[in-house]
Amino acid sequence: MDLQYASMHHDDIDNSVILCRACDLAVRRRALPSGVRALCPRCHTALYDTPFCSINGMLALCVSALALFLPANLFPVLELHFLGSVRTATVIQGAMAVMDLGYWVVGIAVLVAAVIGPGLLLLSILSQVLLVKMGLNPGWQRDLYKWLLRRHGLFSQLTMLEIYVISFLVSAFQLSDFSDIYFGVGTFSFTMLFLVTLFLQREYNIEHMWSRLND
Amino acid sequence: MTDNVQTTGKQMGLCLCPVCKKTNPEDAQTCSRCGAHNQARDYSSVQKSWALLITAAILLIPANVYPITTLVNQGKVTHDTIFSGIKHLVHSDMLPIAIIVFTASILVPWLKIIGLAIYLSAISFSLPVSKRRLMAGFHIIEWIGRWSMLDLFVISLTVALVNMGQLLDAKPAPAATAFALVILLTQLAAKVLDTRLLWDRLDLEDDKY
Numbered sequence: 001m002d003l004q005y006a007s008m009h010h011d012d013i014d015n016s017v018i019l020c021r022a023c024d025l026a027v028r029r030r031a032l033p034s035g036v037r038a039l040c041p042r043c044h045t046a047l048y049d050t051p052f053c054s055i056n057g058m059l060a061l062c063v064s065a066l067a068l069f070l071p072a073n074l075f076p077v078l079e080l081h082f083l084g085s086v087r088t089a090t091v092i093q094g095a096m097a098v099m100d101l102g103y104w105v106v107g108i109a110v111l112v113a114a115v116i117g118p119g120l121l122l123l124s125i126l127s128q129v130l131l132v133k134m135g136l137n138p139g140w141q142r143d144l145y146k147w148l149l150r151r152h153g154l155f156s157q158l159t160m161l162e163i164y165v166i167s168f169l170v171s172a173f174q175l176s177d178f179s180d181i182y183f184g185v186g187t188f189s190f191t192m193l194f195l196v197t198l199f200l201q202r203e204y205n206i207e208h209m210w211s212r213l214n215d
Numbered sequence: 216m217t218d219n220v221q222t223t224g225k226q227m228g229l230c231l232c233p234v235c236k237k238t239n240p241e242d243a244q245t246c247s248r249c250g251a252h253n254q255a256r257d258y259s260s261v262q263k264s265w266a267l268l269i270t271a272a273i274l275l276i277p278a279n280v281y282p283i284t285t286l287v288n289q290g291k292v293t294h295d296t297i298f299s300g301i302k303h304l305v306h307s308d309m310l311p312i313a314i315i316v317f318t319a320s321i322l323v324p325w326l327k328i329i330g331l332a333i334y335l336s337a338i339s340f341s342l343p344v345s346k347r348r349l350m351a352g353f354h355i356i357e358w359i360g361r362w363s364m365l366d367l368f369v370i371s372l373t374v375a376l377v378n379m380g381q382l383l384d385a386k387p388a389p390a391a392t393a394f395a396l397v398i399l400l401t402q403l404a405a406k407v408l409d410t411r412l413l414w415d416r417l418d419l420e421d422d423k424y
Contacts, residue, residue: 019224019231019238022350023414026222026229043350043414080376082383089375094368097375103387105395110371113364146249150234157406160364166315167368173312174304174369175376178383210235213248 020045048207055132061200062126068193069122073115075186077168082179090186091115091164117158118197124148124155125204132212142213152206161194223414230255257409265335267404271397272328278393279321284370287384294388297321297366319365320394327401330356338413346413357405363398367391 016029022045029048032038037049076088089097091114099107131145168190172181224230229238230253232246239246243253282294295303297320304313330352337344370387377385 017227017229017238018236019229021231021233021236022353022410023346024223024225024231024411025414026224026227043347043410045350045354078372078376082379085379087376087378089372094371094375097378098371098387098391101374101386103391105392106367106370106387109364109367109395109399114368150249150251153234157361157402160361163362163364164368167365168372170312170315170365171369171372171376173309175373177307178377207236210237210248 018047020047049205054203055129058125058200058203059129059133061196061203062122062129065122065193065196065200066126068189068196069119071189072186072193073190075189076184077186077190078172078175079182079184080175080179081182088184091190112158113160114164117155118161118193121152121155121159122197122200124152125200128209132209136212146213149206149209152209156201159197161190161197165191165194225255225415256411256415258412260407260409261335261338261412264331264404264408265339267400267407268328268331268335271400271404272332274393274397274400275324275328278324278390278397281390281393282388283366283390283394284373285386285388287381287386289383290381296390297394316366316369319362323359323363324394324397324401327356327360327405328397331401331404334413335408349413350410353405353410360398360402360405363394367395367398 017026018029019026020040020043023040023043025040025042027038027040027047030038032049038047039045040047073091076090076093078089080087080089092111095107095111095115098104098110128145128148131141131148134141136142136145168183168187172183175181224238225241228241230241230243231237232239232249232251232253234251235246235249237246237248239253241253241255245251246253279297282296284295284300286293286295301313301317301321304310304316333342333344334349334353334356336342337346337349370391373385374387377383
């Protein structure tokens with residue numbers, strides 16, 4: 001479904017020109033049918049796609065993700081039954097257990113990728129959506145909006161919910177050698193949080209959000 | 216794709232904002248939309264990326280040689296390296312899990328370090344490699360790199376669940392920190408690099424259009 005566009009000649013410079021972020025080739029921007037992505041003709045980096053960015057849709061997804069955020073982090077994601085004793089672990093307990101043993105680099109990595117990163121991402125998108133709804137008036141609203149957009153790349157890179165979901169499946173299989181493993185309410189909430197965040201990130205389009213500052 | 220006149224933003228006196236992707240005139244100090252510092256090319260990024268990559272490559276040795284977990288089972292202490300952990304999984308008939316763990320904790324870090332080294336050498340020494348293929352590899356590296364975190368998540372969950380004193384106890388071991396740093400440094404090395412430099416330096420002859 002990818003469309004490729006020939007690069008343009010050097011004499012016509014106007015606003016419809018965009019530069020590839022990876023190889024700096026100048027490409028003319030054209031309207032795209034929905035569901036189609038324009039690739040750089042030289043290095044095949046994705047350049048842009050049709051904005052798919054509904055503010056109300058994002059608000060709904062954001063609110064449901066935040067509603068799932070607390071149970072996902074407070075309820076145990078795995079339960080282990082071993083010789084009559086029951087052990088449970090939440091995401092945060094996992095990170096803390098590693099940190100208590102002196103491996104704080106590992107603990108902080110887990111905490112940031114599974115709790116802090118997703119939390120910041122959701123709060124950031126929620127604030128952006130609310131700022132757009134308030135009208136993005138010049139002054140603190142625009143400044144805050146810009147500040148949040150500048151950090152969006154970092155926040156979304158820190159969010160690794162999908163990897164965590166796979167990791168509790170891997171742990172469950174590994175530990176099933178020793179003992180019985182059960183999934184809890186936390187597992188369900190965490191998986192749902194991952195799915196909702198996935199759809200939210202599909203809906204979100206950073207360039208479309210930036211272009212709201214233009215008018 | 217038949218167009219041979221390939222104009223870059225640099226030749227047109229334009230420059231892409233690294234943060235918000237707005238096209239700015241090349242002589243502008245800051246981006247007119249987001250206020251980020253504007254730079255046509257970041258030449259120091261090759262050095263920064265090399266430094267991060269070499270550090271990661273050095274750390275990859277302790278990450279693989281030293282044990283990553285310690286297991287106490289009924290008083291008997293066993294140390295597992297990344298590789299021996301995967302061997303255990305294969306022996307206990309969990310081949311799909313073994314493949315997932317192998318990909319995340321051995322294949323991905325090694326591929327990333329070798330791939331980035333080839334990429335950076337191509338820029339630094341103008342190697343005759345197809346830029347297209349390098350760029351495709353770079354996109355894969357950028358995307359797949361974060362999956363190494365899987366191993367750390369599994370360790371943290373296992374440690375939190377399995378702590379029953381002498382009976383059964385799992386603990387992380389020194390390689391865990393080295394492995395975490397390998398992930399961090401390789402991610403940074405890929406992020407810091409200004410890939411536009413590759414397309415400036417190498418000859419068009421290496422690519423067949």
